[in-house]
Amino acid sequence: MSVTTWTAADVAKKVINKDELFILDVRNQDAFADWKIEGENIEYLNVPYFELLDGVEPIIDKIPTDKDVLVVCAKEGSSEMIAEMLSDEGMDVYQLQGGMKTWSEHLEPVKISDLKGGGAIYQFVRLGKGCLSYMVISGKEAAVIDATRMTDVFKDFAEKMGVSIQHVFDTHLHADHISGGKNLADETGATYWLPPKDAVEVTFSYEPLEDGNQITIGETAIQIHALYSPGHTIGSTSFIVDDTYLFTGDILFIDSIGRPDLAGKAEDWVADLRESLYSRYRELSEELTVLPAHFMITSELNEDGSVAERLGTLFARNHGLNIKDEDEFRSLVTENLPPQPNAYDEIRKTNMGKIVPNEEAQREMEIGPNRCAVR
Numbered sequence: 001m002s003v004t005t006w007t008a009a010d011v012a013k014k015v016i017n018k019d020e021l022f023i024l025d026v027r028n029q030d031a032f033a034d035w036k037i038e039g040e041n042i043e044y045l046n047v048p049y050f051e052l053l054d055g056v057e058p059i060i061d062k063i064p065t066d067k068d069v070l071v072v073c074a075k076e077g078s079s080e081m082i083a084e085m086l087s088d089e090g091m092d093v094y095q096l097q098g099g100m101k102t103w104s105e106h107l108e109p110v111k112i113s114d115l116k117g118g119g120a121i122y123q124f125v126r127l128g129k130g131c132l133s134y135m136v137i138s139g140k141e142a143a144v145i146d147a148t149r150m151t152d153v154f155k156d157f158a159e160k161m162g163v164s165i166q167h168v169f170d171t172h173l174h175a176d177h178i179s180g181g182k183n184l185a186d187e188t189g190a191t192y193w194l195p196p197k198d199a200v201e202v203t204f205s206y207e208p209l210e211d212g213n214q215i216t217i218g219e220t221a222i223q224i225h226a227l228y229s230p231g232h233t234i235g236s237t238s239f240i241v242d243d244t245y246l247f248t249g250d251i252l253f254i255d256s257i258g259r260p261d262l263a264g265k266a267e268d269w270v271a272d273l274r275e276s277l278y279s280r281y282r283e284l285s286e287e288l289t290v291l292p293a294h295f296m297i298t299s300e301l302n303e304d305g306s307v308a309e310r311l312g313t314l315f316a317r318n319h320g321l322n323i324k325d326e327d328e329f330r331s332l333v334t335e336n337l338p339p340q341p342n343a344y345d346e347i348r349k350t351n352m353g354k355i356v357p358n359e360e361a362q363r364e365m366e367i368g369p370n371r372c373a374v375r
Helices: 008-016 029-034 077-088 099-105 151-161 181-188 266-283 311-317 326-334 344-352 359-366
Strands: 003-006 021-025 042-046 069-072 093-096 108-114 120-126 131-138 141-145 164-169 191-194 214-217 222-228 237-241 245-249 289-292
Touching (some): 003 008, 008 108, 029 042, 069 077, 131 214, 141 151, 141 214, 164 214, 266 326, 289 311, 344 359
Parallel strands (some): 021 069
Antiparallel strands (some): 131 141, 222 237, 237 245
């Protein structure tokens, strides 16, 4: 029998297509419990590789023969060894190239829609981290919103589409992942925009992204309207594009709302969060399509792998938008929150330019699930 290597892109297609998959995860139990490859039709078996050094016989009868079997570890070495042992026992198995490290970094581009006057919006789905980035294309120009640190993905995609990146936006100062916004702007000569209320401590230059800013992209005059919407951070800013799409950053998700505590300001910012969600957003058209900066679980993905929903639908279904009692709302967003993101303080300092970790350190800082939401 044989061992076949799958890339993170191969696994992403399995997740998006909701294919059946059995994953043997040979990382330590605490690492598996904290974070794993998720999907609607995935079954799991977690056995640390060191328990299998003397042979895989104890788990053979636990591994199905009627579906694809993927062996996963942190960086590939252990999964390769265990996969070969299973192959020697007569099983056809797959192993993940680069392990969970590459899964964390993979971005899957999904087309959201064409724009009214030409051009399109593309969403970059980071399945392993729950991050969502965007490229708005019009004519020969493009704007990128909430870029991850893997800037080559956006540059390569722009080259493929025959456009130049002219503007790069961060909706807020991120705390759960390292932004690629400033680097991408520097690498492409684009203008970098950041909300000034989130930029008090940054060490680099930027253009202030403020309520009412209108930035034109390309030949068809696609307007990006900035909408101040604090709460997750004090500078959080949303965008309305083409009078149709609402980019909510980390204020509003499909199945939850943003947490206000990642800068230690939960009590201070809870009123801003409620004001943004219950007043500012209520003034907007319910026909707007919400495009958030994160998703929580893979069930939020649409059939094509995108994460998007009508604002009116979220007003009806999202619990975080339907808490009439202000004290209950305050309790929801300040108490019993999930653990804070791994290394979130170091990530914030990196995004301010205060520290410059090397690439491997940045990878380690980002390992783990997305934790930007109130659950």
